[in-house]
Amino acid sequence: MNPVRRFFDSHRHHFEPGGRFARFGFLYENLESVFFAPAAVTATAPQVRDSLDVKRFMFLVIVALLPHYAFGIFNVGYQAHRAAGLPPEFFSVIGVGLKAVVPMVVVTYAVGYFWEALFATVRKHEISEGLFVSCALFPLTLPPTQPLWQVALGISFGIVVGKEIFGGTGRNFLNPALTGRAFLYFAYPAQTSGDAVWTLLLPGRSAPVDAFTAATPLSIAAVAEGGPIPQAWAEAGYDLWTLFIGLYPDAIGASSTLLCLAGAIFLIAVGVADFRIILGDTLGILVTAGAIRLLAGPGAAPYLLLDPWLHLMVGGAAFGIAYMTTDPVSAPALSRARWVYGFFIGALTVLIRVFNPAFPEGIGIAILFMNCFAPLLDELEVRARLKKRVSHVR
Amino acid sequence: MERKHLKNGFTLRISGAPDETLASLPPPRQVAAVAARTRFLKPRLAVKVGDAVKTGTLLFADKRRPELRFLSPGAGRVSAVNFGPRRSLQEVVIDLEEPEEAEAFPRLDEAGLAAVDPEELRRRIVEGGLWSLIRELPFREAAALDRRPPQVVVFLDNLEPFHPSPRVYLQGRVERFRFGLRVLEKLSGRPPIVTACTGGAETVAELKPLITDLLQGRYPAHDPGVLLYRSRHRPEQRQAWIVEGQDVLLLAELLQEGRYPIRRIVTLGGPGVASPGHLEVRLGAPLADLVGGRAAVGERLRFVAGGVLTGARAESASFLALHEKALTLIPEGDRPGGLLEWMLPGRQKPSYSRAFLSSWMPSSVPMDCNRHGGIRACIQCAFCMRVCPVDILPQLTYKAVLAGETEEALAHGLLDCVECGLCSLVCPSKIELLETLQRAKAAVREEMR
Numbered sequence: 001m002n003p004v005r006r007f008f009d010s011h012r013h014h015f016e017p018g019g020r021f022a023r024f025g026f027l028y029e030n031l032e033s034v035f036f037a038p039a040a041v042t043a044t045a046p047q048v049r050d051s052l053d054v055k056r057f058m059f060l061v062i063v064a065l066l067p068h069y070a071f072g073i074f075n076v077g078y079q080a081h082r083a084a085g086l087p088p089e090f091f092s093v094i095g096v097g098l099k100a101v102v103p104m105v106v107v108t109y110a111v112g113y114f115w116e117a118l119f120a121t122v123r124k125h126e127i128s129e130g131l132f133v134s135c136a137l138f139p140l141t142l143p144p145t146q147p148l149w150q151v152a153l154g155i156s157f158g159i160v161v162g163k164e165i166f167g168g169t170g171r172n173f174l175n176p177a178l179t180g181r182a183f184l185y186f187a188y189p190a191q192t193s194g195d196a197v198w199t200l201l202l203p204g205r206s207a208p209v210d211a212f213t214a215a216t217p218l219s220i221a222a223v224a225e226g227g228p229i230p231q232a233w234a235e236a237g238y239d240l241w242t243l244f245i246g247l248y249p250d251a252i253g254a255s256s257t258l259l260c261l262a263g264a265i266f267l268i269a270v271g272v273a274d275f276r277i278i279l280g281d282t283l284g285i286l287v288t289a290g291a292i293r294l295l296a297g298p299g300a301a302p303y304l305l306l307d308p309w310l311h312l313m314v315g316g317a318a319f320g321i322a323y324m325t326t327d328p329v330s331a332p333a334l335s336r337a338r339w340v341y342g343f344f345i346g347a348l349t350v351l352i353r354v355f356n357p358a359f360p361e362g363i364g365i366a367i368l369f370m371n372c373f374a375p376l377l378d379e380l381e382v383r384a385r386l387k388k389r390v391s392h393v394r
Numbered sequence: 395m396e397r398k399h400l401k402n403g404f405t406l407r408i409s410g411a412p413d414e415t416l417a418s419l420p421p422p423r424q425v426a427a428v429a430a431r432t433r434f435l436k437p438r439l440a441v442k443v444g445d446a447v448k449t450g451t452l453l454f455a456d457k458r459r460p461e462l463r464f465l466s467p468g469a470g471r472v473s474a475v476n477f478g479p480r481r482s483l484q485e486v487v488i489d490l491e492e493p494e495e496a497e498a499f500p501r502l503d504e505a506g507l508a509a510v511d512p513e514e515l516r517r518r519i520v521e522g523g524l525w526s527l528i529r530e531l532p533f534r535e536a537a538a539l540d541r542r543p544p545q546v547v548v549f550l551d552n553l554e555p556f557h558p559s560p561r562v563y564l565q566g567r568v569e570r571f572r573f574g575l576r577v578l579e580k581l582s583g584r585p586p587i588v589t590a591c592t593g594g595a596e597t598v599a600e601l602k603p604l605i606t607d608l609l610q611g612r613y614p615a616h617d618p619g620v621l622l623y624r625s626r627h628r629p630e631q632r633q634a635w636i637v638e639g640q641d642v643l644l645l646a647e648l649l650q651e652g653r654y655p656i657r658r659i660v661t662l663g664g665p666g667v668a669s670p671g672h673l674e675v676r677l678g679a680p681l682a683d684l685v686g687g688r689a690a691v692g693e694r695l696r697f698v699a700g701g702v703l704t705g706a707r708a709e710s711a712s713f714l715a716l717h718e719k720a721l722t723l724i725p726e727g728d729r730p731g732g733l734l735e736w737m738l739p740g741r742q743k744p745s746y747s748r749a750f751l752s753s754w755m756p757s758s759v760p761m762d763c764n765r766h767g768g769i770r771a772c773i774q775c776a777f778c779m780r781v782c783p784v785d786i787l788p789q790l791t792y793k794a795v796l797a798g799e800t801e802e803a804l805a806h807g808l809l810d811c812v813e814c815g816l817c818s819l820v821c822p823s824k825i826e827l828l829e830t831l832q833r834a835k836a837a838v839r840e841e842m843r
C-alpha cells in the first residue's frame with residue numbers, strides 16, 4: 001500500500017470518537033482530504049454529483065498564483081541587486097528573493113491555519129479551502145520589507161475580522177486577504193507605504209545606490225508635474241515593456257500585468273472567475289479615466305491626462321482585478337450585479353488614484369468598499385427578477 | 395408543430411447509454427406491486443399473505459385517496475408483504491401460477507370512446523388501477539379527480555440519462571397511442587399538447603403529425619414544467635396534467651383490451667451495465683431479473699429506479715414500480731480517491747464547470763455515487779442558478795427555506811421547480827439543494843390540502 005495511505009490508516013484511531021485526539025477529528029479529516037478525496041457517497045437524489053468541489057475550485061486559484069510567486073521571488077532579488085548596484089546574477093537573485101518571500105509565506109500559512117483551525121474546533125465546522133487562497137494572496141500584496149510579526153498580525157486580522165467573526169468562508173462579505181492588507185496599511189503606514197519599503201536592501205546597505213530609482217510608477221505618477229507621465233516613467237527607467245512585465249519595485253508579486261492577464265484568462269477558462277467582473281472592472285477603469293481626461297482638458301495635472309489603459313499597467317490594479325474582485329464569496333452572485341460591482345470598483349480605483357494623494361493605490365480600498373455593497377447589489381437584482389416572475393403564490 | 399428553444403439546463407455526458415435494441419426477458423416467477431418510491435403514498439392493504447389473486451385484483455390503495463388503486467400485475471398467490479423502515483409498505487409480492495387469470499374490465503372501442511361520458515371514462519381508469527399515471531403539476535402527484543386541468547401535456551422523450559426512446563416503445567403502437575390521446579382529450583375537454591425533443595420522437599415519420607411542440611434544449615427541456623414555465627404566464631395555467639408517452643399506451647391498452655396491462659418497455663443503462671439497452675418486461679418484475687447477467691463485474695453497484703438525476707435508490711431485491719421506466723446501475727464509488735488525484739487534469743472527471751480536462755473533450759465518462767467532495771458553505775459560484783431551467787435562484791431559495799421564509803421561497807418560484815436535480819448536481823459545496831426544495835414543496839402541499 002502507498003506509504004501515505006498507510007500513515008493515515010495507522011493514525012486514524014486516535015482521532016476517531018473515543019481516541020486521544022477525538023476533538024481534533026476534523027483536523028485529521030481535513031489533512032487526510034488534502035491527500036485523498038473523501039469516500040463519502042450520495043444519500044439522496046441526484047445519485048451522482050459533479051467532480052468539482054470547493055477544494056479543486058480554490059486550488060485552481062492557487063495554480064494561477066504560482067507564476068506570481070516565481071516572478072515575485074525573482075523581482076524581489078532583482079530589485080535588491082539593482083539597488084545595491086550589483087549585476088543581477090541569476091542564482092544570487094533567486095537566493096535573495098527566496099530568503100525574503102518564503103518566510104512571509106510560511107508565517108502567513110501557519111498563522112492563518114492556526115486561526116481557521118481554532119474557529120473550526122470551537123464551532124465544530126470543517127476547514128474551508130478558501131483559507132488557502134487568502135493565505136496565497138496575502139503575501140503577494142505586501143512589500144518585501146514587511147517585518148514578519150506584522151505579516152502575522154495582518155493575516156490574523158484578515159482571517160479573524162475579515163472572515164471568522166462573520167462565520168467563516170461563505171458567510172464573510174469582505175475579502176480576507178485585502179482586509180489584512182488594509183489593516184497593515186492603516187496600522188503601520190511606515191512599513192507599508194512610501195518609496196523605501198518596496199525594495200529590499202541587501203545586508204550591509206542602508207540606502208540604494210544613487211543611480212537606482214526606488215519610487216514606484218504609481219508614486220511617480222502621483223507627484224508628476226509638467227510633462228506627461230509616460231515621459232516621467234521613462235526617465236525613471238520604466239518603459240512600457242518593463243511596466244507590462246512588472247520589473248519594478250512594488251508589492252512582491254502583484255506588479256506583473258502580463259501574469260495577471262494570463263491568470264485572468266486561465267481562471268475564466270476553467271470557470272472559476274467570472275468574466276463579467278473582470279470586464280466590468282476594466283470598463284470601469286477605462287471609462288472613468290477616459291471621462292476624467294476629457295473633462296480635465298489640456299493643462300491639467302498630468303495624472304488627469306494619463307491614457308486610460310496605462311492605469312492597468314501599473315500598481316496593483318491588474319492583480320486586484322484578476323484575483324481579488326473575482327473572489328465569488330465577497331462579490332455579488334447575480335450576473336448584472338457583477339457587472340455593476342466590477343464597474344464601480346474600476347471607477348473608484350481611478351478616482352482614488354487620481355484625486356487622493358494619500359492613497360497611491362486605490363484598488364484595495366475600492367474592492368473592500370464595494371464588498372460592502374455586494375449584498376445590496378444582489379438584493380436589487382433579486383427584487384427586479386422577482387417582480388418579473390409570475391409565481392405560484394397562494 | 396411549433397419549435398421552442400428552452401434555456402439553461404445541462405446535459406450530463408455519462409457513459410452507459412442504452413442503444414435501441416429491444417430484448418425480452420424469460421418470464422419471471424414473481425412479480426410485485428410496489429409502494430416504495432412513490433411519493434405521498436399512504437397505502438392501505440387489501441390482501442394478506444396466502445390470498446389468491448388474479449391479474450388486476452386490488453392489492454392496496456391510498457388511505458386518503460381511495461382512487462389511487464394498485465392492482466396485481468400477475469395471477470397467483472400473495473407470497474409476501476414487505477415492510478420497510480417505520481412499517482411503511484414496500485411491496486406486495488405475488489408468486490405467479492399458471493394459467494394466469496385476469497380480472498375483466500369493460501372494453502372500449504373507437505365508437506364507444508366517442509360516446510362515453512368523461513365521468514365514466516375516469517371511473518374506468520380508476521377501477522383499472524392506472525389513475526396514478528396521470529400526474530398533476532406543481533406537486534407531480536396523481537391528478538385530483540374533481541378538477542379539470544387547464545392543459546394536458548404528453549411528453550414523448552425524456553432527456554434524463556437514461557430513459558426509453560419513443561422510437562422503441564412506440565414501434566408498431568402508434569394507433570394505440572392515438573387512441574390514448576383521444577382518451578386524454580375526452581377526460582380534460584381539450585386536445586393534449588404532445589411534446590418531443592429534437593432528435594427524438596420527431597424523427598419517426600408516423601409520429602410527426604401528432605407532435606404539437608418540438609423542444610430544443612439541454613436536459614430537462616423535455617419536462618412539461620419547463621415548457622409551461624416558459625409559455626404560460628398565469629400560475630393556474632401551469633397546473634397542468636402531465637403524462638409520459640409510454641403511460642398513454644398503458645391507459646389505452648387498459649380501456650381497449652379490457653384488462654390490466656402487464657408489460658412495458660424499460661431501459662437498463664448506466665456505467666454499471668455491461669451491455670445497456672431496452673428491455674420488454676413484466677410490470678412489477680424483480681429488478682434482479684432486469685439486470686440478468688448484464689451488470690459490470692468487479693464493482694459494488696447501486697440500483698437506481700429511474701434516471702441518475704431524479705431516480706430513487708432501490709434495493710436490488712426490489713421490484714419495478716408501476717410508474718418506473720428505467721433501471722440505472724451506478725458503481726457506489728465509496729472509497730477514497732487516489733493520492734492527490736484531485737489535483738490532476740481529470741480527463742475522466744465529468745463536471746458542469748470547466749475545471750477538469752473532461753469538460754474540454756466530447757466523450758462520455760463513467761460516474762459513480764461518490765459525492766466528490768466535502769460539504770462546505772455556499773461559495774456563491776452561481777452555477778446552480780445558471781443551470782436551473784426555470785430561473786430559480788436555488789441558493790437563495792434554499793436559504794429562504796432554511797430561514798422558514800416560505801412566502802419568500804414561493805416568490806422565488808419554489809412551485810415552478812421541476813425537481814430536475816441539476817442544482818444539487820453542480821454544486822461544488824455539495825449542498826442538498828434539491829432535497830431541501832422538495833421538502834419545502836411537500837410542506838406547502840400539506841398546507842394547501
Ligand code: SF4
Nearest residue numbers: 782811812814815817
Ligand atoms: S431549483 Fe434545482 S431542481 Fe429545481 S428546477 Fe431549478 S435546478 Fe432543477
Ligand code: SF4
Nearest residue numbers: 772773775776778821
Ligand atoms: S452551486 Fe452551490 S456553492 Fe455555487 S452558488 Fe449554488 S449553492 Fe452556492
